[in-house]
Amino acid sequence: MNRYLILATALVAGVSGATASTSKLFSGGTIIAWNNETETPSVIRNGSILVVDDIIQAVSSQANPDDAPRDAEIIDVSGQIITPGFIDTHRHGWQTAFKTLGSNTTLAQYFFRYGEFAAAANFRAKDVYLGQLAGLYEALNAGVTTTLDHAHHTWSNETAYAGLNASIDSRARVFWAYAFHDIPTLNYTVADQIPNFRDIATSDILDGTNTELAIAYDSWGPEPGPEASQIASLAKEYDIAALTTHTLGGPWGTTNLPEDVYPFDILNGTLPVIFSHGSFISARGAQLLRSTNQYISITPESEMHYGHTHPLSYTLQDQAALGVDTHFTFSTDILTQARIWLQSTRYRLFNQVLSTWRIPRNSPMSVVQAFSLATRAGGLALRRPDLGVIQPGAKADLVVWNAAESPALLGWVDPIAAVILHASVGDVLHVTVNGEFVKRDGKITASRYKQVREDFLESAQRIQGIYEKMPLPVLEGQFMDGGFEYADTSIADTKHGEGNGYGSVYTDEST
Ligand SMILES: *[C@@H]1O[C@H](CO)[C@@H](O)[C@H](O)[C@H]1NC(C)=O
Ligand SMILES: *[C@@H]1O[C@H](CO)[C@@H](O)[C@H](O)[C@H]1NC(C)=O
Ligand SMILES: *[C@@H]1O[C@H](CO)[C@@H](O)[C@H](O)[C@H]1NC(C)=O
Ligand SMILES: *[C@@H]1O[C@H](CO)[C@@H](O)[C@H](O)[C@H]1NC(C)=O
Ligand SMILES: *[C@@H]1O[C@H](CO)[C@@H](O)[C@H](O)[C@H]1NC(C)=O
Ligand SMILES: *[C@@H]1O[C@H](CO)[C@@H](O)[C@H](O)[C@H]1NC(C)=O
Ligand SMILES: *[C@@H]1O[C@H](CO)[C@@H](O)[C@H](O)[C@H]1NC(C)=O
Ligand SMILES: [Zn+2]
Numbered sequence: 266m267n268r269y270l271i272l273a274t275a276l277v278a279g280v281s282g283a284t285a286s287t288s289k290l291f292s293g294g295t296i297i298a299w300n301n302e303t304e305t306p307s308v309i310r311n312g313s314i315l316v317v318d319d320i321i322q323a324v325s326s327q328a329n330p331d332d333a334p335r336d337a338e339i340i341d342v343s344g345q346i347i348t349p350g351f352i353d354t355h356r357h358g359w360q361t362a363f364k365t366l367g368s369n370t371t372l373a374q375y376f377f378r379y380g381e382f383a384a385a386a387n388f389r390a391k392d393v394y395l396g397q398l399a400g401l402y403e404a405l406n407a408g409v410t411t412t413l414d415h416a417h418h419t420w421s422n423e424t425a426y427a428g429l430n431a432s433i434d435s436r437a438r439v440f441w442a443y444a445f446h447d448i449p450t451l452n453y454t455v456a457d458q459i460p461n462f463r464d465i466a467t468s469d470i471l472d473g474t475n476t477e478l479a480i481a482y483d484s485w486g487p488e489p490g491p492e493a494s495q496i497a498s499l500a501k502e503y504d505i506a507a508l509t510t511h512t513l514g515g516p517w518g519t520t521n522l523p524e525d526v527y528p529f530d531i532l533n534g535t536l537p538v539i540f541s542h543g544s545f546i547s548a549r550g551a552q553l554l555r556s557t558n559q560y561i562s563i564t565p566e567s568e569m570h571y572g573h574t575h576p577l578s579y580t581l582q583d584q585a586a587l588g589v590d591t592h593f594t595f596s597t598d599i600l601t602q603a604r605i606w607l608q609s610t611r612y613r614l615f616n617q618v619l620s621t622w623r624i625p626r627n628s629p630m631s632v633v634q635a636f637s638l639a640t641r642a643g644g645l646a647l648r649r650p651d652l653g654v655i656q657p658g659a660k661a662d663l664v665v666w667n668a669a670e671s672p673a674l675l676g677w678v679d680p681i682a683a684v685i686l687h688a689s690v691g692d693v694l695h696v697t698v699n700g701e702f703v704k705r706d707g708k709i710t711a712s713r714y715k716q717v718r719e720d721f722l723e724s725a726q727r728i729q730g731i732y733e734k735m736p737l738p739v740l741e742g743q744f745m746d747g748g749f750e751y752a753d754t755s756i757a758d759t760k761h762g763e764g765n766g767y768g769s770v771y772t773d774e775s776t
Pocket of ligand 5: 533553556557
């Protein structure tokens, strides 16, 4: 069963570097490892993981392997469950200050109020820094170790650096995707952003950090922006780590389908291209994703919350990973996304049978599939087979779940079901990124976290003050003059008798 778990001792033994390596032995837990021959998780009970520096050096079926280095720090994880860190393939970290303000916002409202263009004038560089940093700590706390950040806080050279610096300082593994977009209100255009991007790409600011440079661009087509070719060239010139785009289509515009990106000669090479949402993906788009092995990022809660929906995504899960999107509006963690997605896929596929008056014989999707989407698939989307897996040679991005003590997990037998269906962020005990603890014993390890919280709150209160006074956008006629009319949804009725119980947003001003 553990045939593939060869101790990859050569990896470190061969290195005769000047700096002493540090080893950690996570000893005695149930490990959800990855078997890359069968492409499935492999459960090891009462085993151990040896981490040397930033790498998983060995995964063993013994709690205390004889050949573990004598100076290794032993972390007793008996009774606990260890998974790889979860991977979020779509997020906008800077938006933390909006927390709870968008509890029932729709996507059209979002664009006019909280989006990259609407928000630009309300954020100073330090607001971007603090929002991004607090947001990434929030992700790490939740066991999300890798984030593809569609960083559309690039409103000036300074705000660009602010979000980048926060990403670096968080010690999370961040694919920081510089967004190219014209910001007329601040007179900061793609033409201004290109030299800023080049500065970042040619500097040594990312050396030795957990942050990698990526690009975000939302004007690939069907009518490409004038600078689309230039951005494709930049992606190649600097050999960036990933490229990402918002893909909606349907009445939304913001199309950016795979067939729109394909003519720019970046889809079918070594560069990972991640299409966020893919709500109205086309048959041709799906075919292109498969033939070029590129991925969509399904953000289940976002797509339901805002109403972009995902009518087709469940048919494209072989080319899909998961994302959170705007964490100020809902759950920040990929575990919740995996759970919501699992159950909504089940609903959809069960309903296909029930709607023909038949009885489902089996369940359409498993916890193993949901787990794989939350971990391994994210690594594949980023073309990083060393992320989202526990196996020798992979990056030591680990989550230890408090399976020994959490009331939610008492009695678990199947560790994958325990995590996917019963655990919560509150059960995340330890988190490592690159072999270093970013959360330990339930607490964020960064010594400056307390100060960051205080500074963030001050920054957030100023921004929230602006938003409390800002009238809601009036949505009349067509959405962005795109030819599609606004229409009312029906409102849920949760109240017996008169009224529907809808209520209002409770802010400082309204309570
Ligand atoms: C785990 O393995 C260790 C060492 O082999 C052993 O002492 C311990 O009793 C085992 N624990 C369980 C729960 O089986
Ligand atoms: C970002 O960090 C660099 C040092 O790496 C510093 O020179 C620069 O001032 C910082 N910029 C912002 C906006 O925080
Ligand atoms: C915007 O910036 C350009 C140069 O980048 C400058 O020529 C122009 O005057 C500026 N416009 C405003 C309104 O500041
Ligand atoms: C932004 O950075 C670019 C590239 O270094 C530089 O040419 C430009 O002057 C900077 N803009 C401002 C407003 O500092
Ligand atoms: C992608 O490239 C491979 C060869 O590298 C080729 O066989 C395949 O047809 C290409 N697919 C598309 C859609 O261009
Ligand atoms: C499985 O992973 C190991 C270590 O990362 C690697 O050496 C091996 O080539 C992989 N095998 C396959 C089939 O991908
Ligand atoms: C829902 O949104 C409307 C604006 O569209 C707002 O006035 C109302 O207070 C919100 N209600 C709740 C319960 O969030
Ligand atoms: Zn987004």
